[in-house]
Amino acid sequence: MIPVTKPFLPPIEEYQKLLEGIWERNWLNGPQVVQLEGQLKEYLNVENLLYVSSGTIALQLAIKALGLRGEIITTPFSYVATTSSIVWEGCQPVFVDIDPDTLNLNPKLIEAAITEKTSAIIATHVFGNPCDIEAIQEIATKYGLKVIYDGAHAFGSKLKEKSVFNYGDISITSFHATKLFHTVEGGALFTKDPELALRIKYLRNFGHDGEGKFNGLGINGKNSELHAAMGLVNFRYITSLLEKRKEVYQLYESELKELGIFLPKVGTNCTTNYAYAPIVFNSTEQMLITKQSLEKNDIYPRRYFYPGLNNLEYVKEQSVTISDDISHRVICLPTYFTLKTDEQKKICNIISDSMKYKEICFSLSFENRKL
Numbered sequence: 001m002i003p004v005t006k007p008f009l010p011p012i013e014e015y016q017k018l019l020e021g022i023w024e025r026n027w028l029n030g031p032q033v034v035q036l037e038g039q040l041k042e043y044l045n046v047e048n049l050l051y052v053s054s055g056t057i058a059l060q061l062a063i064k065a066l067g068l069r070g071e072i073i074t075t076p077f078s079y080v081a082t083t084s085s086i087v088w089e090g091c092q093p094v095f096v097d098i099d100p101d102t103l104n105l106n107p108k109l110i111e112a113a114i115t116e117k118t119s120a121i122i123a124t125h126v127f128g129n130p131c132d133i134e135a136i137q138e139i140a141t142k143y144g145l146k147v148i149y150d151g152a153h154a155f156g157s158k159l160k161e162k163s164v165f166n167y168g169d170i171s172i173t174s175f176h177a178t179k180l181f182h183t184v185e186g187g188a189l190f191t192k193d194p195e196l197a198l199r200i201k202y203l204r205n206f207g208h209d210g211e212g213k214f215n216g217l218g219i220n221g222k223n224s225e226l227h228a229a230m231g232l233v234n235f236r237y238i239t240s241l242l243e244k245r246k247e248v249y250q251l252y253e254s255e256l257k258e259l260g261i262f263l264p265k266v267g268t269n270c271t272t273n274y275a276y277a278p279i280v281f282n283s284t285e286q287m288l289i290t291k292q293s294l295e296k297n298d299i300y301p302r303r304y305f306y307p308g309l310n311n312l313e314y315v316k317e318q319s320v321t322i323s324d325d326i327s328h329r330v331i332c333l334p335t336y337f338t339l340k341t342d343e344q345k346k347i348c349n350i351i352s353d354s355m356k357y358k359e360i361c362f363s364l365s366f367e368n369r370k371l
Contacts, residue, residue: 036231154275170191175188
């Protein structure tokens with residue numbers, strides 16, 4: 001079986017070595033969390049990094065830390081956590097349609113959605129492809145709005161050679177097992193504002209401010225030594241992980257370029273991390289035929305993201321025609337560290353054959369109509 005992804009697992013003896021230290025210290029929230037934060041902060045060249053229990057918690061903490069209320073402009077083309085976190089924190093998502101080339105939130109449509117109730121913009125770096133950060137910030141500055149970037153997919157992605165986590169009032173990421181870099185479960189927040197970083201530190205740890213003292217409301221958003229240990233070992237392989245994802249993506253790109261399949265474009269001065277391999281077909285029918293053909297061969301792509309978040313039952317119905325259209329035609333192909341070249345070529349051959357089959361069926365149908 002070839003799944004859409006497999007978590008990277010380092011040599012078990014390397015992980016066990018760090019576990020031995022945890023057992024010796026008998027301390028499950030301690031030095032390895034601090035060490036992981038430090039290593040990631042240096043690698044990403046960010047000013048403040050706060051390791052938490054998940055990317056979803058990171059989003060919720062970001063909304064809480066900024067004191068957001070009312071309406072938040074966001075994208076309908078993202079994972080459900082982007083919208084559910086907004087609703088969970090008592091705010092209303094206002095969906096703005098996506099750019100048909102990058103699949104990210106379209107800055108040209110944001111201003112028309114701003115009202116007196118708008119407090120922020122939450123934009124996703126979809127599939128690790130950086131948003132038009134400069135255009136979004138220009139609008140936010142003009143209207144006095146906060147900006148949060150959902151960078152769940154974006155570890156290693158850059159704008160002008162800087163990590164995308166350097167932008168916005170707060171950026172967040174996920175370290176879930178399916179991500180390019182993972183700690184089994186986890187996430188992080190990034191901000192340039194030291195006071196905001198301190199606020200988040202209190203928020204993620206019940207508001208604790210010393211023994212018997214509390215600095216405002218907080219929740220349990222901490223992460224453990226066991227998760228940090230996995231992150232520390234995986235971090236040793238980050239260069240190889242990024243290189244492998246790029247190789248996988250570029251092979252798909254090369255093999256499929258003549259089939260009329262669309263791959264999202266990367267913005268100017270941006271570098272993607274190739275975390276996912278999304279392809280957009282010309283029709284829903286073609287996508288479904290291809291998906292079925294792959295599954296018959298024990299290969300399992302994913303309809304990601306489908307359906308669009310504007311279709312969730314707990315949000316107000318809103319029209320976003322491009323997102324709705326793309327979500328019906330896109331799938332993500334398998335991509336992971338141990339994916340073999342011959343497996344990829346098999347996937348591409350099946351896609352090619354399924355598209356030829358569709359063309360033959362169309363031609364026969366056309367000839368029958370002429371008769």
